[in-house]
Amino acid sequence: MTTQPNNLDQWFDHYADRASGLAASEVRALFAVASRPEVVSLAGGMPYVSALPQDLITDSINRVMRDRGPAALQYGSGQGLPALREQILEVMALEGIQASVDDVVVTTGSQHALELVTKLFINPGDVVLAEGPSYVTALVVFRSFQAEIAHVEMDEFGLVPDSLRAHIAAVRAAGKTIKLLYTVPTFSNPAGVTLSWQRRIDVLEIARENGILVLEDNPYGLLYFDGPPPHAMRSVEEEGVIYLGTFSKTLAPGFRVGWVLAPHAVREKLILANEAAVLSPSSFTQSVISEYMSVADWKGQIGTFRDVYRERRDAMLTALDDYLPDLDWTVPNGGFYVWVTLPNNLDSKSMLPRAVKELVAYTPGTAFYADGNGRSNMRLSFCYPTPEFIREGVRRLSTVVNGERELLNTFSQTAPLTIAPPARSMINPPANLS
Amino acid sequence: MTTQPNNLDQWFDHYADRASGLAASEVRALFAVASRPEVVSLAGGMPYVSALPQDLITDSINRVMRDRGPAALQYGSGQGLPALREQILEVMALEGIQASVDDVVVTTGSQHALELVTKLFINPGDVVLAEGPSYVTALVVFRSFQAEIAHVEMDEFGLVPDSLRAHIAAVRAAGKTIKLLYTVPTFSNPAGVTLSWQRRIDVLEIARENGILVLEDNPYGLLYFDGPPPHAMRSVEEEGVIYLGTFSKTLAPGFRVGWVLAPHAVREKLILANEAAVLSPSSFTQSVISEYMSVADWKGQIGTFRDVYRERRDAMLTALDDYLPDLDWTVPNGGFYVWVTLPNNLDSKSMLPRAVKELVAYTPGTAFYADGNGRSNMRLSFCYPTPEFIREGVRRLSTVVNGERELLNTFSQTAPLTIAPPARSMINPPANLS
Numbered sequence: 018m019t020t021q022p023n024n025l026d027q028w029f030d031h032y033a034d035r036a037s038g039l040a041a042s043e044v045r046a047l048f049a050v051a052s053r054p055e056v057v058s059l060a061g062g063m064p065y066v067s068a069l070p071q072d073l074i075t076d077s078i079n080r081v082m083r084d085r086g087p088a089a090l091q092y093g094s095g096q097g098l099p100a101l102r103e104q105i106l107e108v109m110a111l112e113g114i115q116a117s118v119d120d121v122v123v124t125t126g127s128q129h130a131l132e133l134v135t136k137l138f139i140n141p142g143d144v145v146l147a148e149g150p151s152y153v154t155a156l157v158v159f160r161s162f163q164a165e166i167a168h169v170e171m172d173e174f175g176l177v178p179d180s181l182r183a184h185i186a187a188v189r190a191a192g193k194t195i196k197l198l199y200t201v202p203t204f205s206n207p208a209g210v211t212l213s214w215q216r217r218i219d220v221l222e223i224a225r226e227n228g229i230l231v232l233e234d235n236p237y238g239l240l241y242f243d244g245p246p247p248h249a250m251r252s253v254e255e256e257g258v259i260y261l262g263t264f265s266k267t268l269a270p271g272f273r274v275g276w277v278l279a280p281h282a283v284r285e286k287l288i289l290a291n292e293a294a295v296l297s298p299s300s301f302t303q304s305v306i307s308e309y310m311s312v313a314d315w316k317g318q319i320g321t322f323r324d325v326y327r328e329r330r331d332a333m334l335t336a337l338d339d340y341l342p343d344l345d346w347t348v349p350n351g352g353f354y355v356w357v358t359l360p361n362n363l364d365s366k367s368m369l370p371r372a373v374k375e376l377v378a379y380t381p382g383t384a385f386y387a388d389g390n391g392r393s394n395m396r397l398s399f400c401y402p403t404p405e406f407i408r409e410g411v412r413r414l415s416t417v418v419n420g421e422r423e424l425l426n427t428f429s430q431t432a433p434l435t436i437a438p439p440a441r442s443m444i445n446p447p448a449n450l451s
Numbered sequence: 452m453t454t455q456p457n458n459l460d461q462w463f464d465h466y467a468d469r470a471s472g473l474a475a476s477e478v479r480a481l482f483a484v485a486s487r488p489e490v491v492s493l494a495g496g497m498p499y500v501s502a503l504p505q506d507l508i509t510d511s512i513n514r515v516m517r518d519r520g521p522a523a524l525q526y527g528s529g530q531g532l533p534a535l536r537e538q539i540l541e542v543m544a545l546e547g548i549q550a551s552v553d554d555v556v557v558t559t560g561s562q563h564a565l566e567l568v569t570k571l572f573i574n575p576g577d578v579v580l581a582e583g584p585s586y587v588t589a590l591v592v593f594r595s596f597q598a599e600i601a602h603v604e605m606d607e608f609g610l611v612p613d614s615l616r617a618h619i620a621a622v623r624a625a626g627k628t629i630k631l632l633y634t635v636p637t638f639s640n641p642a643g644v645t646l647s648w649q650r651r652i653d654v655l656e657i658a659r660e661n662g663i664l665v666l667e668d669n670p671y672g673l674l675y676f677d678g679p680p681p682h683a684m685r686s687v688e689e690e691g692v693i694y695l696g697t698f699s700k701t702l703a704p705g706f707r708v709g710w711v712l713a714p715h716a717v718r719e720k721l722i723l724a725n726e727a728a729v730l731s732p733s734s735f736t737q738s739v740i741s742e743y744m745s746v747a748d749w750k751g752q753i754g755t756f757r758d759v760y761r762e763r764r765d766a767m768l769t770a771l772d773d774y775l776p777d778l779d780w781t782v783p784n785g786g787f788y789v790w791v792t793l794p795n796n797l798d799s800k801s802m803l804p805r806a807v808k809e810l811v812a813y814t815p816g817t818a819f820y821a822d823g824n825g826r827s828n829m830r831l832s833f834c835y836p837t838p839e840f841i842r843e844g845v846r847r848l849s850t851v852v853n854g855e856r857e858l859l860n861t862f863s864q865t866a867p868l869t870i871a872p873p874a875r876s877m878i879n880p881p882a883n884l885s
Contacts, residue, residue, distance in 0.1 A: 026716030090703035269524035271734035282460030300705035
């Protein structure tokens with residue numbers, strides 16, 4: 018959204034101050050481009066729903082309509098369907114979380130949980146600490162409530178505790194209030210790295226000492242490839258963590274069902290916020306998911322997704338090794354994303370039009386920073402295209418990168434060029450690839 | 452939500468200022484009580500979804516899964532499914548609205564459209580003008596963004612233009628900024644009255660003169676009983692009206708699909724706000740509704756609903772005539788609600804526990820005012836119970852009202868009592884019933 022006056026908008030001076038934070042993300046503009054069939058999109062975060070047992074889902078829907086149609090078609094509770102909340106406890110138990118069904122609030126995807134938590138806690142000017150880089154639409158939400166975002170450094174083991182301490186001290190020295198630490202500790206979006214167990218303990222301890230609520234966003238934790246990741250942070254800290262989960266990656270995003278697990282007093286307020294925003298999450302899609310979980314081998318299905326995405330991750334890493342061996346990238350043990358660092362002052366954002374011309378799309382690193390960092394990074398997602406298309410996408414990308422390098426070399430031999438300095442990459446590639 | 456410190460909530464001092472506006476509504480507390488099967492609830496606003504052709508809906512779902520399952524299970528666009536937006540134009544055309552499919556944004560029920568519009572326009576302290584009485588959960592949303600609410604008087608022809616002018620002048624004289632005029636002009640919730648055509652023109656003219664956006668919320672317009680109501684305000688004013696519609700009353704609230712039709716520049720910002728809040732509305736439920744509309748006689752089904760609710764409205768009016776002939780009430784030509792005015796200093800809020808003891812529930816009038824008014828009013832809904840239960844509910848209510856009157860008479864003959872003065876009823880009953 019532009020914050021410049023728009024002669025075509027007679028209501029321009031009516032918008033709330035927070036509306037200026039509602040900017041179109043760089044990811045958003047990409048969606049239109051990347052949806053053209055000839056483009057190999059390594060840009061999106063769409064799960065491969067074609068791997069779902071669609072017959073089983075259809076059967077579940079038919080049973081819902083037959084056995085409890087009027088209830089599924091009706092308004093529901095602002096907290097969500099009790100039967101589904103019980104099943105959500107089973108999902109979270111897989112990552113070590115013990116909780117009461119009373120403390121789960123079902124939301125319209127975990128995105129809406131992010132929105133509700135932010136609405137509940139953030140005054141204009143409050144600071145949210147977030148990994149650098151962070152999930153782009155979380156940053157959009159924080160900004161839409163006028164939060165300031167302070168990025169904490171990451172390395173291949175996730176959030177760096179010393180950097181966290183330093184940022185807390187610096188923000189407080191500037192007289193600002195820190196409300197939340199937002200983190201995707203497992204198979205992070207976009208960096209693809211995982212916070213080690215010891216660091217989880219350290220980060221929770223730092224948060225506790227400083228009275229900062231941890232907002233743990235965990236959409237990918239069950240989608241591991243080489244062995245289970247550390248348990249969720251919420252598994253060892255009940256009062257200091259608001260935990261977000263979702264069925265969008267392990268089942269289907271089209272249902273828009275996620276959840277928040279919050280300390281008891283907080284969850285009461287989240288229910289009120291949920292009711293104000295949507296009255297109740299969809300009874301229908303909640304009922305379908307609950308029925309599916311009660312009859313399907315949903316854990317086995319998550320195993321199927323692991324196999325699908327493992328093969329795609331491997332295809333991407335192999336293609337990067339083959340086509341772009343001198344670049345740096347992270348090696349995710351799960352999730353959807355590889356984070357690539359470009360060499361030689363290449364700028365991922367200005368390179369994007371050339372990439373689209375070569376029929377490949379990615380997300381520029383700047384989308385994942387609130388501070389302009391990330392120009393030398395790009396996020397490549399391996400969740401949606403088949404292994405063959407992933408390989409072809411990376412091949413096309415190598416044409417773009419190599420072409421851009423040649424161009425820069427040519428120019429640098431003929432005339433001085435003003436090029437933005439590369440942003441410091443917060444993610445060091447793992448030793449075996451650097 | 453209490454705004455008092457809560458020793459059990461260690462995060463009490465972390466909440467945003469706006470959180471104090473997220474109070475539990477009086478309607479909310481009632482839901483728990485009213486859901487007991489032995490209670491006749493005249494309190495809720497649940498549509499009678501059992502009147503839907505469930506087989507047709509099931510067939511539509513099966514076709515969606517068979518023909519486009521992966522798309523329906525996937526993320527969608529933040530603006531909503533193009534095919535459904537085209538069909539939404541057909542729905543709105545029934546109330547005289549001509550619009551472009553580009554200016555429709557699908558939302559998670561029209562409740563979420565209310566939330567998004569409020570987030571986009573309201574700074575703390577901004578004023579929203581609203582009918583007195585107004586839809587309770589709209590008031591909750593406005594307060595949750597720290598709006599001040601100024602109620603404009605209504606009579607049996609809806610919002611009173613002179614009162615609107617007077618309130619605009621008074622609010623501006625106090626140095627405050629008016630951002631929105633919120634109105635349910637047709638079969639209003641809770642008053643059950645309809646803004647006349649001439650007044651629609653007058654109100655739009657006043658809003659235009661004063662640079663105030665009209666937020667027209669129209670969930671009930673197609674559910675008329677005695678003849679079509681005036682066309683929507685949006686039918687004659689494009690740039691000055693944000694229009695909200697929903698499938699919750701004409702199809703099923705369990706799908707959580709509503710929409711907003713906004714001036715072009717505003718709708719662009721609403722899409723961004725929608726994406727931040729939920730990424731996209733549910734592809735699945737949108738697809739199901741679109742499929743249902745393409746194969747079912749959906750206009751005929753709305754006719755069926757009209758017949759169902761007409762019979763129930765008649766049952767309620769007849770029962771009121773029979774059991775409580777000396778009370779005043781409105782006579783709705785559509786929608787879900789009758790607004791009753793109690794005599795003799797009776798207080799609907801303090802009377803409620805006695806009503807629940809008599810196994811009947813209603814919504815006290817105070818829920819629909821931001822200013823404490825409405826103590827002598829109650830909203831009776833006829834949408835959900837069968838005609839027999841409606842009659843029985845009103846019979847029980849008469850026991851309560853008459854018992855309360857006797858009690859007051861007894862006390863007033865023995866000792867002076869401090870009783871709150873009755874709030875001024877903003878709704879005069881129509882001449883034929885007063």
